[in-house]
Amino acid sequence: MSLESTVKYHFPKGQSFSDTAPNTSPDKLTGTDYIAGMGMAMARAPLGYSAFMGKVGVSKNDARRAVSLLTEYALQTCDKVAALRKLNSKIKPAVMQVLASYAYLDYCRSAASLRPCECCGATGFIAAKVVTMKSMLSGHGRREVREQIRVRCKACTGKGVISSACRDCSGRGRVVMRKETERQGVPVMGDCKRCCGRGYERIPAIEAYRAICTITENISLATWDRSGKPFYDRLIGKLEVEESWANTTLAKFIV
Template sequence: MSLEATVKYHFPKTASFAGMPPATASDSLSGTDYMAAMGMTQSRAPLGYAAFMGKVGVSENDAARAVTLLTEYALSTCDKVAALRKLRSDIKPAVMQTLATYAYMDYCRSAASVKPCDCCQAKGFIEADVFTMKSPLSGGYARNVKETVRVLCKQCGGKGVVSTACRDCNGRGRAVMKAETEKQGVPVMGDCKRCGGRGFERIPSTEAHNAACEITDVISIDTWKKSCKPFYDQLIGKLEIEESWANSALNKVTS
């Protein structure tokens, strides 16, 4: 049993809480068995289990717990980075929580995610200058009058958000390789170079840096790129590793 298979038990369509109809197999797990298996997985791999459940939208509490556990991990390992080790003890927890929050948001991203529209600042409308011909009330010649009006944002269509799906592969992660296609004369598919095969855009690490700079100004952009960004990427990787471990633990319990 995988983590993906547990999602349906949190959004049941019927009152039955079982993996399959009881009549199909005499040795099938019961609803109590599944609940016990998920509880054991949660105790063995708390970070991975909470991260996954928060990512798929099962529980906001799990998402908050995942950020808390990742913050604790960041605090226990950040002293390996000189720039983070030098942070004052009163601001270090806040910086680690910020990095953990952005790492978790990046971990939760997919081709189906959305992000605020940069063009209209998530408002759905932008201000534009238009010229109209108007005649004065007292008579005379009409003239062009410049006015500032609100118009629908073309980038998001007035929604205020845009998709994070890669524009080159449309979220599929695979795209036509032009060089190989021209060489072989037939369409050749490969991992999208723009998104690296993920199918979506990651959150720019500079956003995490900007958020950290609101807490402290001792981390320059050069320091961030040289030493802090690898640590930030490590936090994202930690979530992926913990999810894999939780998935393996659940498979072992239910096998």
């Protein structure tokens, strides 16, 4: 049994809590067995289990727990980075929490994710100045009138949100390789170079740095690029590793 298979148990459509068809075999797993297996996986791999459940929208509490556990991990390992080790002990937890929050947001992102449109402030409309010709009240002549009106935002087409799907591959992660296609005479597919095959655009690491700058000014952009960003990327990788470990742990208890 995988983590993805457990999602349906959190959104049941009926009263039956089982992964198999009803039968009389004494070896079949019951609903209690599945609950126990998920409980053991949660206990053995708390970070990975909570991160996944928060990512798929099962529980907001799991999402907050995942960020909290990742923050603890960041505090335990940040002293290996000189720039982070030198931070004041009073602001270090806040910096680690910011990094953990952004790392979790990046981990949760997919081609189906939506983000607020920065152009219109997620309203779907922007202010624009237009010039119109209007007749004078006396009925003689016309004059130009400059007005400010609200028009639909072109960036989000009035939706207020923008898809995180890669613009080159439309979220598929694969595109037609033109050179190879022309050389072989048949369509040749390959990983999208823009998103590296993920199908979506990651959260720019510079956004995490800007959030850190609101807490402390002791980390320069050069220091961030040299040591801060690699540490931030490791936090994202930690979430992916822990999810894999939670999936393996669950499979051991529920076969």
